[in-house]
Amino acid sequence: MGGMLAADTDQALPSPADLSGRLLPWFDAHHRTELPWRRPGTTAWGVLVSEVMSQQTQVARAAPVWEAWMARWPTPADLAAAPTADVLREWGRMGYPRRALRLQECARIVATEHGGVVPADPAELEKLPGIGVYTAAAVAVFHYGRRHAVVDTNVRRVVARLGGQSDAGTATTKADLAAAESLLPEDAPTAARVSVALMELGALVCKARAPECGTCPVSGLCGFSGQEVPAGPSRKRQKYKGTNRHVRGEVMALLRDAEGPVERARIDAVWPDRRMLDEAVAQLITEGLIGTDEAGRFELPSR
Template identity: 50%
Template sequence: MPSPAPASPVAPAPEALRAPVLAWFDEHARDLPWRASDRTPWGVLVSEVMLQQTPVVRVEPAWRSWMRAWPTPADLAAASTADVLRAWDRLGYPRRALRLQECARAIVDRHGGAVPETTAELLALPGVGAYTAAAVQAFAFGRRSVVLDTNVRRVLARTVSGAALPAPSQTAAETLLADAYVPDDDTTAARWAAASMELGALVCTARSPRCDACPVAPLCRWRALGKPSDEHAGRRRTQAWAGTDRQVRGRIMALLREAPGPVPAEAVDAVWPDTRQRERCLDGLVSDGLVTRTDADPPTYRLPH
């Protein structure tokens, strides 16, 4: 009689997974300024916007400079847009800087300059989506929320679902699963949000996970299943950089950030040889409110005031 097939490893219970991760975080958490005891809700919000698609090592010095210049929403709301874009420098996706200033103005106009605490009020702010609202509630106000960034998604995909990586797009089922692992009380829930995120960032990384250093390796379903390959690999898009519109836009923005005044068209033309691509990128930057083009002939370009 054939032997029965071995049982598939089961997902760890929420408390069994949380306890070692929280203990690991207490010992290994990075000393980041937006986690300091004197952090402000505004500082947390700024950090979350900056950290979107940008690594911590680049964000930390920019965040410190930003908070020295504009420590409150009112300070940023009153700043010139050109100064804001120059301070954003090479963090990438400069539209985030514009949205952050719009957010600061909304906080001043609607909430007297104080970052709001409720989900509805946070989601109503420019540039604040579900993730950012949840992160601000957890990290600024110590509230229970489902903070589900790419790092947390990866930790739960591996340990609980047994998958190499989460699906390319977040699903409702994934949110429900994450919610089941968030502790009920506010304080522990906020720590779990930070701890699970830190584990994904430092140990359970996308390309080279350090399973030997993982506090929950014995509980990990993906590891128990033999580390199966990514079932969504064919659906994932890799973003090139060289020759893309993003590169062209970045070069134009770098030129204008460094210029003390309006930049003549011939200087902008020298940034990129492909005329059609350069003009398309310029039109996009103007449309996005990141660049101002004069009506002169030939035109000049500058950062918005």
């Protein structure tokens, strides 16, 4: 599309009817039933928690944390009332602990401003901290059955390949959302199932590095079917070892595992570069991920 010459690999996307006809029977037969948040009776809050935990963390790692988390704090009010230190410890080693902080803020807002009821409207959900375009759509569609495009990295890749490209761009664009929306049938419950199924297809079959076109239910509709995935990273990757994030991770790990407040000398032992350490500690305090007691020792925030 667009004014420039289209790549010769571009291909029209399938019609909603054609896609649904292939995709939904496949989903019914092959989707993962073991994901705990897919159990009947999971609340809207439970779905929201599962989506936040799954942001940039593999669902297999999020699942056991979700189980313990929901058993301990079943409702937004429960999480809102918890000490933040407990929340960060339960989050464990899932990474990006700011997500845990924002999830608790989310719980406080839902509990106090929404009467404990998770909004069903994507625009309303997006106002909550840590809830972006993807997560808002996921809650609205997966729990409330709305007809709305749900575009994560899996769906971007599936839609790109259906259109003949080897992979999607670096970020979700309006065009991505429009393309995904164009694949949805009119009927909302069916559209919601198509959205789930597109994600599942990306996770199980249309995988980033090794797509299994031979067993793909929509290979007959796909412009990329059977082609080789180009070698090398699909986009620029960030370093971790030796970076600020690494330092932050070490400090957080120390405080998570500590019994009580920690002396600065023990913090100093986790990283040799004093400048980097000072910077990381200052950031963590500013962001509310760690705090200090009256004696100047460090600890996870009590509230």
